[in-house]
Amino acid sequence: MSLKTVPAPDLRLPQDQMIQVANEFAATMARRRSVRDFSPEPVPFDVIEAAIAAAATAPSGANLQPWRFVVLTDPEAKRRLRAAAEEEEREFYTRRATQEWLDALAPLGTDADKPFLEIAPAVIVVFEVHQGPSTPRPYYVKESVGIAVGLLLATLHQAGLATLTHTPSPMKFLNEVCGRPQEERAYVVIPVGYPAPGAHVPDIVRKPLGEVLIRK
Numbered sequence: 748m749s750l751k752t753v754p755a756p757d758l759r760l761p762q763d764q765m766i767q768v769a770n771e772f773a774a775t776m777a778r779r780r781s782v783r784d785f786s787p788e789p790v791p792f793d794v795i796e797a798a799i800a801a802a803a804t805a806p807s808g809a810n811l812q813p814w815r816f817v818v819l820t821d822p823e824a825k826r827r828l829r830a831a832a833e834e835e836e837r838e839f840y841t842r843r844a845t846q847e848w849l850d851a852l853a854p855l856g857t858d859a860d861k862p863f864l865e866i867a868p869a870v871i872v873v874f875e876v877h878q879g880p881s882t883p884r885p886y887y888v889k890e891s892v893g894i895a896v897g898l899l900l901a902t903l904h905q906a907g908l909a910t911l912t913h914t915p916s917p918m919k920f921l922n923e924v925c926g927r928p929q930e931e932r933a934y935v936v937i938p939v940g941y942p943a944p945g946a947h948v949p950d951i952v953r954k955p956l957g958e959v960l961i962r963k
């Protein structure tokens with residue numbers, strides 16, 4: 748059975764305006780940085796809610812929208828999250844990671860300590876939704892959830908908030924910490940807040956457009 752249709756939205760802008768809008772957005776996004784040193788200052792929940800609403804507009808395989816966003820703000824929940832994540836991370840840094848991987852991470856200065864999981868005022872745990880008792884088999888889950896997370900990060904950044912895309916490995920413990928069913932699988936953990944006063948980030952550079960854009 749096919750869905751009824753509605754007219755495609757007409758978003759057309761005059762050419763000079765479309766270039767300006769795109770350039771301004773690119774310049775704004777160029778200022779986004781992964782922050783690891785957060786202030787405990789609370790953030791308005793309405794902003795997080797709006798960012799999740801934006802994320803949930805992402806295209807998805809067969810429009811099945813296979814995502815859930817769990818927002819932790821309760822200090823005790825964040826403390827449990829941090830403790831469980833650090834346990835996994837200690838395994839990663841001392842046993843699981845290959846030397847090659849550790850060498851790739853060395854310039855970023857990351858280690859098994861994850862104070863940001865407790866200090867950031869909000870932590871969003873994004874889950875993929877797979878087939879389960881009340882959920883159908885989804886398609887292109889990683890692609891769909893990845894796009895949703897991109898929109899989430901872009902919205903939070905536009906609203907003036909800092910984020911970190913944190914990927915503890917493995918992530919199974921997040922089902923327990925967030926009270927989510929087996930068919931959901933954690934995809935990424937995103938602390939959200941303001942940088943701590945005086946926070947620094949590594950002085951990275953992005954690849955020049957000439958390298959990443961191939962025009963044929």
Ligand code: IYR
Binds near residue numbers: 839852914916
């Ligand atoms: N999950 C670890 C390791 C880590 C992996 C990558 I790839 C990074 O870009 C950063 C960290 C951690 O969060 O420390």
